[in-house]
Amino acid sequence: MHKIKPAQTISSAAIGxxxxxxxxxxxxxxxxxxxxxxxxxxxxxxxxGHFSVDDLVSDLRSSGVIDAHPATVYRxxxxxxxxxxxxxxxxxxxxxxxxxxxFEREHHDHLVCTSCGKxxxxxxxxxxxxxxxxxxxxxxxxxxxxxxxxxxxxECRTTDAVT
Amino acid sequence: MHKIKPAQTISSAAIGxxxxxxxxxxxxxxxxxxxxxxxxxxxxxxxxGHFSVDDLVSDLRSSGVIDAHPATVYRxxxxxxxxxxxxxxxxxxxxxxxxxxxFEREHHDHLVCTSCGKxxxxxxxxxxxxxxxxxxxxxxxxxxxxxxxxxxxxECRTTDAVT
DNA sequence: GTCATCTTGCGAACTGTTCGCAATTCCGTC
DNA sequence: GACGGAATTGCGAACAGTTCGCAAGATGAC
Ligand SMILES: [Mn+2]
Ligand SMILES: [Mn+2]
Ligand SMILES: [Zn+2]
Ligand SMILES: [Zn+2]
Numbered sequence: 416m417h418k419i420k421p422a423q424t425i426s427s428a429a430i431g432x433x434x435x436x437x438x439x440x441x442x443x444x445x446x447x448x449x450x451x452x453x454x455x456x457x458x459x460x461x462x463x464g465h466f467s468v469d470d471l472v473s474d475l476r477s478s479g480v481i482d483a484h485p486a487t488v489y490r491x492x493x494x495x496x497x498x499x500x501x502x503x504x505x506x507x508x509x510x511x512x513x514x515x516x517x518f519e520r521e522h523h524d525h526l527v528c529t530s531c532g533k534x535x536x537x538x539x540x541x542x543x544x545x546x547x548x549x550x551x552x553x554x555x556x557x558x559x560x561x562x563x564x565x566x567x568x569x570e571c572r573t574t575d576a577v578t
Numbered sequence: 579m580h581k582i583k584p585a586q587t588i589s590s591a592a593i594g595x596x597x598x599x600x601x602x603x604x605x606x607x608x609x610x611x612x613x614x615x616x617x618x619x620x621x622x623x624x625x626x627g628h629f630s631v632d633d634l635v636s637d638l639r640s641s642g643v644i645d646a647h648p649a650t651v652y653r654x655x656x657x658x659x660x661x662x663x664x665x666x667x668x669x670x671x672x673x674x675x676x677x678x679x680x681f682e683r684e685h686h687d688h689l690v691c692t693s694c695g696k697x698x699x700x701x702x703x704x705x706x707x708x709x710x711x712x713x714x715x716x717x718x719x720x721x722x723x724x725x726x727x728x729x730x731x732x733e734c735r736t737t738d739a740v741t
Numbered sequence: 742g743t744c745a746t747c748t749t750g751c752g753a754a755c756t757g758t759t760c761g762c763a764a765t766t767c768c769g770t771c
Numbered sequence: 772g773a774c775g776g777a778a779t780t781g782c783g784a785a786c787a788g789t790t791c792g793c794a795a796g797a798t799g800a801c
Contacts, residue, residue: 416712428789447767484781511757526716535716542708546727549579553689553698555729562725566711566718610798631746647750674788
């Protein structure tokens with residue numbers, strides 16, 4: 416088991432590779448390339464941490480490069496996920512989807528403090544193996560998983576105790 | 579690891595115990611008892627499998643006993659969860675919450691076929707233990723978890739291959 | 742039985758997401 | 772480089788699940 420190092424700013428070279436990967440998917444799908452889509456991809460890839468669709472739309476607006484409509488961003492995101500640039504991460508907030516960069520980053524799951532919202536990223540190979548076992552046992556081909564641990568962090572426990 | 583036996587119809591005696599438990603929580607909370615709330619609880623407990631809020635509202639209507647407004651059901655459900663009668667289960671459908679009976683049933687997680695929607699319930703103690711380890715490691719007190727495996731079932735794989 | 746309090750029904754509001762359509766961009770072909 | 776069919780985008784309306792505010796109805800301590 417190990418803690419995941421925080422997502423660091425992605426390099427321009429990596430952005431290039433990511434866009435190449437996106438173009439491949441776009442071509443495969445018989446779609447056309449588009450400046451808007453690639454800008455959305457780039458801004459999303461540069462954003463650290465977990466972000467909502469609104470966060471991304473704001474970033475795009477403040478970037479000054481394009482002013483993409485939310486509907487457009489909603490249309491682009493699934494493609495970025497399919498291309499492996501982003502990953503959809505629930506982070507049970509109850510208020511909409513959260514994404515984070517998946518391109519050239521380790522797979523991980525999340526531990527969330529239900530009191531303060533703190534999120535710890537971890538990867539536990541043993542569990543990932545067991546998940547595959549379970550699927551095999553039931554004749555499923557594993558394609559993904561949602562795994563989120565909910566708890567109360569140390570800080571919140573001591574704070575709440577005082578309150 | 580073991581497959582969970584399908585939820586069987588709950589006995590009337592068990593319903594009685596569940597309602598007692600609900601009454602305890604209601605009293606603790608300084609609330610008043612109510613016929614509507616108990617009927618919602620009973621109908622929800624009798625419903626097998628995973629159900630949406632709408633499913634439950636329909637059941638209530640067709641039961642002929644009460645015709646509860648959705649807003650009321652939305653208000654009652656969190657209380658039933660708190661009382662341990664129901665459990666909220668994501669079952670990543672993308673369309674709203676799903677509940678299922680938790681009272682006098684084994685804890686379990688879900689394996690979902692992303693192609694046909696089939697759901698297999700399983701319990702894997704080893705994973706549950708590891709989850710506790712992870713939390714401890716990061717100083718969290720584990721209070722719950724979301725664990726859903728996504729895959730394609732055998733039937734869907736062979737069917738899709740033909741298509 | 743009275744009264745404060747909780748509960749319910751109802752419709753409106755809210756929020757994240759999707760849709761339909763017209764205007765624009767893309768790109769292979771001439 | 773202009774043309775034309777196809778994909779993309781912006782826009783607002785629609786949608787779906789859920790929550791809210793309020794007035795009317797139930798509950799229970801006294
Ligand atoms: Mn993450
Ligand atoms: Mn279940
Ligand atoms: Zn915390
Ligand atoms: Zn299937």
